[in-house]
Amino acid sequence: MENQSVAQIQSLIKLVPLFPLFGFLLNGLFNKRMPERFAGWLASLCVFISFVLSLWAFFLLKGLPVEARSVQAIWFDWIITGPFSASFSFLYDPLSAVMMLVVTGVGFLIHVYSIGYMHRDGGVSRYFSYLNLFTFSMLALVMANNLLLLYLGWEGVGLCSYLLIGFWFHKKSAADAGKKAFIVNRIGDFGFALGIMLLFWTLAGAGHPTINLVEISRLAPEILGGTGVVTVITLLLFLGATGKSAQIPLYVWLPDAMEGPTPVSALIHAATMVTAGVYMVSRLSALYVLAPISMAVVAIIGATTALYAASIGTVQNDIKRVLAYSTISQLGYMFLACGVGAFASGIFHLMTHAFFKALLFMGAGSVMHALAGELDMRKMGGVKKYMPATFMTMLIGTLAISGVPLLSGFFSKDEILFKAFTSPQGSPILWIAGILAAILTAFYMFRLIFMTFFGRSRMDPEVEHHAHESPRVMTVPLMILAFLAIIGGYIGLPEALGGGNWFEHFLAPVFAGEHTAAREMAPVPHSMEYLLLISSILAAAIGILVAYSFYIANPERPKRLAERFSDLYNTVLNKYYIDEFYNAIVVQPIIIVALFFWKITDVRGIDAAANGLANLIGWFSNKFRFVQTGLVRNYALLFVIGVVVLMGFVLLR
Amino acid sequence: MSFAIFFILAILAVGAAVMVITTKSPVSSALYLVLVMCSLAGLFVLLGALFLAALQIIVYAGAIMVLFLFVIMLLNLRRDEFGHDSHLIQKYLGFVLVVVILVQGIVIVGWAMKDYSATSSLAPIEGTPVDYNSAHWVARTLFTKYAYPFEVTSVLLLAAMIGAVVIARKKRLPDIENEEG
Amino acid sequence: MVPLGYFIVLSSVLFSIGVWGVLRSRNAIIIFMGIELMLNAVNLALIAFSSNMRQILTRFVQGVSPSEAADIIGSAMASGQVLVFLVMTVAAAEAAVGLAIIISIYRLKDSVNVDDVNIMKW
Numbered sequence: 001m002e003n004q005s006v007a008q009i010q011s012l013i014k015l016v017p018l019f020p021l022f023g024f025l026l027n028g029l030f031n032k033r034m035p036e037r038f039a040g041w042l043a044s045l046c047v048f049i050s051f052v053l054s055l056w057a058f059f060l061l062k063g064l065p066v067e068a069r070s071v072q073a074i075w076f077d078w079i080i081t082g083p084f085s086a087s088f089s090f091l092y093d094p095l096s097a098v099m100m101l102v103v104t105g106v107g108f109l110i111h112v113y114s115i116g117y118m119h120r121d122g123g124v125s126r127y128f129s130y131l132n133l134f135t136f137s138m139l140a141l142v143m144a145n146n147l148l149l150l151y152l153g154w155e156g157v158g159l160c161s162y163l164l165i166g167f168w169f170h171k172k173s174a175a176d177a178g179k180k181a182f183i184v185n186r187i188g189d190f191g192f193a194l195g196i197m198l199l200f201w202t203l204a205g206a207g208h209p210t211i212n213l214v215e216i217s218r219l220a221p222e223i224l225g226g227t228g229v230v231t232v233i234t235l236l237l238f239l240g241a242t243g244k245s246a247q248i249p250l251y252v253w254l255p256d257a258m259e260g261p262t263p264v265s266a267l268i269h270a271a272t273m274v275t276a277g278v279y280m281v282s283r284l285s286a287l288y289v290l291a292p293i294s295m296a297v298v299a300i301i302g303a304t305t306a307l308y309a310a311s312i313g314t315v316q317n318d319i320k321r322v323l324a325y326s327t328i329s330q331l332g333y334m335f336l337a338c339g340v341g342a343f344a345s346g347i348f349h350l351m352t353h354a355f356f357k358a359l360l361f362m363g364a365g366s367v368m369h370a371l372a373g374e375l376d377m378r379k380m381g382g383v384k385k386y387m388p389a390t391f392m393t394m395l396i397g398t399l400a401i402s403g404v405p406l407l408s409g410f411f412s413k414d415e416i417l418f419k420a421f422t423s424p425q426g427s428p429i430l431w432i433a434g435i436l437a438a439i440l441t442a443f444y445m446f447r448l449i450f451m452t453f454f455g456r457s458r459m460d461p462e463v464e465h466h467a468h469e470s471p472r473v474m475t476v477p478l479m480i481l482a483f484l485a486i487i488g489g490y491i492g493l494p495e496a497l498g499g500g501n502w503f504e505h506f507l508a509p510v511f512a513g514e515h516t517a518a519r520e521m522a523p524v525p526h527s528m529e530y531l532l533l534i535s536s537i538l539a540a541a542i543g544i545l546v547a548y549s550f551y552i553a554n555p556e557r558p559k560r561l562a563e564r565f566s567d568l569y570n571t572v573l574n575k576y577y578i579d580e581f582y583n584a585i586v587v588q589p590i591i592i593v594a595l596f597f598w599k600i601t602d603v604r605g606i607d608a609a610a611n612g613l614a615n616l617i618g619w620f621s622n623k624f625r626f627v628q629t630g631l632v633r634n635y636a637l638l639f640v641i642g643v644v645v646l647m648g649f650v651l652l653r
Numbered sequence: 654m655s656f657a658i659f660f661i662l663a664i665l666a667v668g669a670a671v672m673v674i675t676t677k678s679p680v681s682s683a684l685y686l687v688l689v690m691c692s693l694a695g696l697f698v699l700l701g702a703l704f705l706a707a708l709q710i711i712v713y714a715g716a717i718m719v720l721f722l723f724v725i726m727l728l729n730l731r732r733d734e735f736g737h738d739s740h741l742i743q744k745y746l747g748f749v750l751v752v753v754i755l756v757q758g759i760v761i762v763g764w765a766m767k768d769y770s771a772t773s774s775l776a777p778i779e780g781t782p783v784d785y786n787s788a789h790w791v792a793r794t795l796f797t798k799y800a801y802p803f804e805v806t807s808v809l810l811l812a813a814m815i816g817a818v819v820i821a822r823k824k825r826l827p828d829i830e831n832e833e834g
Numbered sequence: 835m836v837p838l839g840y841f842i843v844l845s846s847v848l849f850s851i852g853v854w855g856v857l858r859s860r861n862a863i864i865i866f867m868g869i870e871l872m873l874n875a876v877n878l879a880l881i882a883f884s885s886n887m888r889q890i891l892t893r894f895v896q897g898v899s900p901s902e903a904a905d906i907i908g909s910a911m912a913s914g915q916v917l918v919f920l921v922m923t924v925a926a927a928e929a930a931v932g933l934a935i936i937i938s939i940y941r942l943k944d945s946v947n948v949d950d951v952n953i954m955k956w
Contacts, residue, residue, distance in 0.1 A: 631949055631952050633857065644754060663844050670848055673851075673868075674851065679863050690874065697881055705918055721866070721867070730861075747858050809923070813928070814930065816934070817933070820935055
């Protein structure tokens with residue numbers, strides 16, 4: 001019975017990435033001839049089939065006994081050389097099951113939404129082919145059973161991110177944003193690659209040349225435990241994670257990435273790609289728990305980023321920028337969780353965040369769609385009477401992200417804060433940072449809702465005249481996601497509130513066998529847990545009330561405060577001038593070096609050499625052609641000269 | 654005795670050769686060349702290659718030179734009336750090269766070989782009772798050891814014949830002739 | 835017995851005269867004659883060498899039976915002459931074709947001055 005399930009799982013998971021790949025090929029190859037509606041529905045169907053297959057596999061996995069919940073299946077052999085071999089093969093265990101469901105499920109909803117959003121765009125089938133390619137790469141990433149395939153997926157999603165951010169490539173700002181995303185990611189990827197290589201080298205040196213994830217988790221304690229190299233490896237890997245998941249210092253690409261179509265922002269920069277870093281750290285938790293320093297670094301960066309990004313989000317006026325900084329902030333929470341050893345909580349928040357953040361982005365897209373592309377919240381207001389469905393769903397999303405009780409965000413965020421406080425690797429300082437960020441989160445999210453949907457209309461009259469609710473193909477996914485945002489948290493209901501925290505137990509075997517400190521800690525009294533719970537609720541309440549007072553009760557207050565603290569306000573508004581800083585420190589020197597290589601080395605050096613050689617030969621030929629006088633006698637003369645020389649040689653020997 | 658014959662024939666050959674080049678009339682050149690061939694035939698006899706001496710007269714003097722004379726007559730070449738050639742390098746370098754070749758041949762090859770004596774087949778050699786019959790031996794060797802080159806040369810002659818006919822043919826162009834006519 | 839060296843010297847002289855003819859004549863026919871002269875000089879040399887083989891080989895055939903000795907010497911001597919035979923054949927073929935070419939050029943240029951045939955130049 002068990003073997004049969006395992007075999008079934010193996011076949012299923014091999015099929016899952018195939019459908020998006022197939023969709024990519026079809027949409028990509030038949031780009032010109034693909035009718036618009038067909039492209040969208042085809043792509044969505046492929047992802048839907050993947051979702052169904054993932055769901056089926058999930059149920060089969062649940063049916064297996066806990067120890068057996070790790071299935072590997074091989075698609076084809078890829079590289080086989082000597083001691084090193086890598087194949088396109090997949091690992092299916094609770095963690096990848098969760099990730100696959102999130103990627104395909106939320107991905108499907110976003111595909112459907114895109115059909116409406118990208119209507120009449122002109123590059124629709126190209127868009128859907130990229131989306132499918134992205135889905136394929138992301139699935140490869142989360143399903144990979146070895147680091148090389150994971151890296152392939154990693155790079156693949158980076159590529160698709162570039163393609164999709166710069167989708168409207170005629171717009172310079174979009175093309176630049178795409179380049180920025182790719183280049184900044186590359187820096188992280190460099191660290192990631194070095195980490196993988198160092199890991200492989202260390203393992204090979206100890207006699208186990210493998211990059212199989214299961215093997216690594218198994219071998220890590222004995223080979224790497226207590227060494228310094230594991231810290232270096234994990235830090236390098238984390239560098240890659242900061243790039244992909246937009247943490248300090250490599251987050252700068254994410255706000256610019258809002259140049260892409262909004263569904264892209266929803267899928268890639270909220271729900272899936274940016275979570276790849278969190279997934280990677282969790283997957284390699286066996287390595288991280290052996291390097292407490294790295295864990296501390298991860299936690300600190302996570303908390304700092306959460307607070308920092310939230311602060312920037314409070315003053316942005318572009319609706320998508322607010323959400324972008326919110327994403328960075330929430331990712332910080334996930335890394336905070338991983339850093340204190342609560343990997344399951346990090347993944348839990350990843351899942352709930354996927355629900356409500358995708359919802360929020362798609363809602364924002366819906367608003368933009370209705371208001372003819374308007375992004376500036378200062379030019380919105382009172383939209384709720386035109387778009388009731390969008391309003392309701394966005395409100396639900398906002399409540400969820402703010403950590404209002406009974407919605408999913410509350411459970412996941414609270415869990416992280418709890419673990420941050422109580423875990424042996426946590427600390428109260430981290431908890432305070434988390435709480436502050438929570439206050440700010442609630443504040444800026446409600447600011448967004450109030451500015452957009454409530455109050456007097458500040459809309460352009462022309463725009464207001466055409467404002468309308470979005471078509472069903474866009475609002476239905478919103479509603480589904482809103483539903484998930486509400487109930488999604490209950491699978492992680494902590495024991496303190498009566499639930500059995502099913503989610504954490506489900507994921508436990510993946511992080512087990514390693515001495516996750518959170519596992520070993522003494523059970524915390526429920527009273528402490530309740531206290532922390534109340535603090536989270538209070539934080540949310542404070543944020544909401546301040547937002548209300550600023551934007552509903554006294555709309556003048558924000559402006560006056562901004563004027564009073566204008567320097568501080570401007571600094572935060574300009575994202576602490578980080579882009580300018582990077583530009584001066586990093587970009588300009590590189591440009592100077594590149595210019596040098598171009599003007600001097602390439603033009604004057606190499607081109608001159610190549611052209612010079614050609615010119616030399618030309619000059620020489622020009623001089624030499626006079627040998628051909630056309631006179632037979634001269635040729636005979638040359639003959640005889642040759643004969644004489646030869647005779648001379650022979651006779652002189 | 655053979656020395657004397659040798660010298661007479663040698664002087665004759667060299668003298669006639671020089672006259673071939675220097676004389677003004679092409680017909681005279683051809684006739685002088687015939688003289689060269691004949692003296693060479695004599696030298697062949699002196700060396701014991703009787704068959705080849707005969708061949709020399711028949712083929713070279715008899716066929717090839719006759720062909721030359723035919724062509725000279727056909728082209729109706731008169732005495733050489735050409736002006737002075739202006740290529741100085743040709744003149745001087747040519748002179749130098751001729752001298753060099755001469756020197757190379759005489760000094761290097763000839764001087765090294767001066768002690769070898771070429772024998773006439775008319776005097777029998779000790780130890781070899783048989784009389785050396787040049788035609789017999791040439792035929793034997795030609796048709797056994799060198800049978801393949803022999804056949805190939807026949808093909809060569811065929812090719813030369815066809816080539817000569819084709820090249821020297823007066824081109825008939827019926828279309829143009831009809832148009833002009 | 836005339837020493838071999840004399841024949842070689844004579845051959846060289848004739849050869850050089852032939853080279854002189856080729857390099858310094860303007861008349862194509864004379865050039866051809868120079869070539870024939872060169873060929874003849876070479877023929878002379880070849881026959882001289884081949885006749886000389888008898889003397890060289892006689893020293894080597896002391897221990898062999900007379901008929902075999904005769905065989906070896908005979909075919910050694912004949913080889914040089916066979917080569918001359920072939921040279922003559924080729925010379926004949928070459929003369930035929932060459933003269934045909936000269937005729938052809940004469941038809942075109944109405945002259946046998948080789949300096950007039952100089953179109954294929956730079």
